[in-house]
Amino acid sequence: MRSTKTIHVISAHAEGEVGDVIVGGVAPPPGETIWEQSRWIARDQTLRNFVLNEPRGGVFRHVNLLVPPKHPEADAAFIIMEPEDTPPMSGSNSICVSTVLLDSGILPMQEPVTEITLEAPGGLVRVRAECRNGKAERIFVQNLPSFAERLDAKLEVEGLGTLTVDTAYGGDSFVIVDAAAMGFSLKSDEAHDIARLGVRITNATNAQFGFHHPENPDWRHFSFCLFAGPVERTAEDLRAGAAVAIQPGKVDRSPTGTALSARMAVLHARGEMGPEDRLTAVSLIGSTFSGRIAGTTKVGDRPAILPEISGRAWITGVHQHMLDPSDPWPEGYRLTDTWGAR
Numbered sequence: 001m002r003s004t005k006t007i008h009v010i011s012a013h014a015e016g017e018v019g020d021v022i023v024g025g026v027a028p029p030p031g032e033t034i035w036e037q038s039r040w041i042a043r044d045q046t047l048r049n050f051v052l053n054e055p056r057g058g059v060f061r062h063v064n065l066l067v068p069p070k071h072p073e074a075d076a077a078f079i080i081m082e083p084e085d086t087p088p089m090s091g092s093n094s095i096c097v098s099t100v101l102l103d104s105g106i107l108p109m110q111e112p113v114t115e116i117t118l119e120a121p122g123g124l125v126r127v128r129a130e131c132r133n134g135k136a137e138r139i140f141v142q143n144l145p146s147f148a149e150r151l152d153a154k155l156e157v158e159g160l161g162t163l164t165v166d167t168a169y170g171g172d173s174f175v176i177v178d179a180a181a182m183g184f185s186l187k188s189d190e191a192h193d194i195a196r197l198g199v200r201i202t203n204a205t206n207a208q209f210g211f212h213h214p215e216n217p218d219w220r221h222f223s224f225c226l227f228a229g230p231v232e233r234t235a236e237d238l239r240a241g242a243a244v245a246i247q248p249g250k251v252d253r254s255p256t257g258t259a260l261s262a263r264m265a266v267l268h269a270r271g272e273m274g275p276e277d278r279l280t281a282v283s284l285i286g287s288t289f290s291g292r293i294a295g296t297t298k299v300g301d302r303p304a305i306l307p308e309i310s311g312r313a314w315i316t317g318v319h320q321h322m323l324d325p326s327d328p329w330p331e332g333y334r335l336t337d338t339w340g341a342r
């Protein structure tokens, strides 16, 4: 076999959403901070195209690049590559990265609990992993400070009229719509319609509102549309369906940890969720992430919560992605039959 580059990957999924991890074969990109390194990866596109485009990737794939941490408290750092974005943070990807680091032995595992600190592009995240028999069984992530931005804002969407939406940040930026008001009961056979509609709503939100993060002026757009199911409360246990449309038009198979964090920020801002409550988000495939509000803080002058989310991930394989020097498509390709919901 001949190859001009070989990239070593441990593949994983968190509650259904793919989050592969590059463990070797890629030199750390230039940059003084993990955020700067992630901007370099986003601008350069070479690695993104190689691992995300066909024939090695596909629209369902997210890939995380492990890099040496910059922060003295971090045990490891990672750059997240999603189909269209290179975001500050991701729930499912951080759970996959933690699981791969511990299950593969890159970081030492201690049973029954291992605590590690990860450096995401958006900042430090503390991780607690429940471990048994050599497996990280459940990962608890103290996500980035999360905040509600607009509540009950009016958004015009061509063909849909005026929608009432919330916007929020949960490690990534969300427009949140009421799933029932959009005619969805959040069943798996609605995935295609949710993906198509969600992208239209995200695009309209970007055109009309534009996102502003008080401490990260580089993150200026809305990434996702969350279709939020009704919250059912039993004492301190809250439960709600969640389907997130990801650009260019797919639905997260997991319940989306950043969406759960954004939703908890909105519920907290409305006085509908407190630190004693737990919110379980349920995805279209029936998988769950659990969340709680571990504290409150401020992001700039905005009131914010410190969300903790938890979920499970599993390793699915080990891959070596290679490039034959005669391959005419070294950066791969995308076609609109799968890249973008039609």
Ligand SMILES: O=C(O)[C@H]1NCC[C@@H]1O
Pocket: 017, 062, 082, 087, 089, 090, 091, 092, 093, 172, 246, 252, 254, 255, 256, 257, 258, 259
């Ligand atoms: O869990 C999450 O936050 C993510 N899942 C894929 C897209 C989002 O980053």
